[in-house]
Amino acid sequence: MQASPPTAALTQRLERLGRGAVHFIEAIGNGGILVAESFYWVVFGHRDRQPVRMTAVIEQAMETGIRAIPIIAMLAGTIGIMLAIQGIHTLRIFGAESRVTIGIAFSVVREFAPLITGILVAGRSGSALAARIGTMKINQEIDALKVMGINPTRFLVVPSLISMLVMVPALTLLSMFVGLLAAGLYVGVDLGISIAAYTHDVLDILSVDDLGHGLGKSVIFAVLIAVIGVVNGASVQGGAEGVGKATTRAVVQAISAIVLTDMLFAFVATR
């Protein structure tokens, strides 16, 4: 018996919803498997005669980290100055603009440095990872690796994951430094506070916990960017169009995951 049109439309919507839910759970499961597999290869790679190659990690670290320094420094500096401008403008209402350092220090170290770095690396390296793996999949390069007896996770994913785990926190540190420095220079010009006094204030305000808060988040962001990039790349079907879609999806999902995780992390860490 055929369903009536409204029932059929509802069934279709429910089916789509169900499929979406299954794909979402599947993607999370695949991500978890990738992380577990990567950990396995880091620990047991030598025993299984498939060590993770340092050269591959360094190559990836160059691409993910070193080549991203100029753009990250520029954006971190801009954000630092923007925070200083807004902070001074807002605090001037209460005549408390000299206290702007507190807001800048906390905002840059706990929020903006990890967030901006994560978003930039997701847009730059996460998309590249998805595109690379997607292209390799449709060109049968991943099959070629398997037939050669080379585990694709060990060969492709682990170097990217390790390089992200090292470089995203490192870039976050750089971002913190540049953001604080740029804000300090602006504060110096606008409020006449010397850079030495500003630095003293910043060091006085910030604790190791604040630094750990920012860097802890950046480690989670690194895992999210790598896993989302790989899962989307590995799900490519079709040709170049499929790679394009997977790349876009990887960036959107990674940035969404970063912002959501950032909020959850901030909520949990401030309880």
Next chain:
Amino acid sequence: MSDRFDQQRDRPRPVTGPGRVIEVRDLVTHYGDRAILQGVSLEVLENEIMVIMGGSGSGKSTLLRHLMALEHKTSGTMEILGEDIDTLSRLDFQDLRKKLGVAFQGGALFSSMTVGENIMLPLYEHTDLDRLTMEIMARMKLEVVSLAGFEDLMPSELSGGMIKRAAFARAIVMDPKILFCDEPSAGLDTVVASALDDLILDMRDAMGMSIVVVTHELDSAFKIADRITILDRGKILMIGTPDEVRRSPVARVQNLLNREPEDEMVDPDEYLDRLTGAPTTIGTAQL
């Protein structure tokens, strides 16, 4: 029609060994609910070139992927080089794979590496050889496939025929016992395709390996094959020497050789499914 294929093999066929390098029994495989291979059994002998033929959607590429241990089967047994692949440990399976070489249809060269680095990759990953020795070995293999001097080029700088040759060089760099070739002559002009056929014969004669070739190019198949397996809708229609295939009284075999359409009515949906390959399934996002 038969005259067309009679003159193509102009070199003596070497004696194939008594041993079986591949033994498949009752292989059944599904994509979702759809049966792709339905009880396929075949053997590949030592030093033999086995060509697998069939129309579009016959399951020949899926069979090749199974022979390369890239797919999970529903049922059946498969032994490669005397090893039951279901009972092998991961490390033994990894060692077994080092004895297999594959030249994929599109070459599957790594686009971020030079031709030389592509060929050296299996050596780099599986041996302790120093770089100089690996470079010498890569150059030797490039000479075998007539690509000497191209090791520093990127794959994007090669023509289609050269990419396939480079893929052959990479496939044989570990001196495999079995070489798999997926549509080696597809997309090439007849001269280049014929030269690749000669290369396959030369490699077998020089290196004494068994070669499994999937192709739909009849000229190529009859030129290189010691035996031909004809697949039809996931089942083996016949296995025989090129002469036996030529003389086969089976109408569907003759249809395939004469490039005539199938004589039976087929379900259009099922036919479309077979042509388009695997339907969208859950679980595709793994490497």
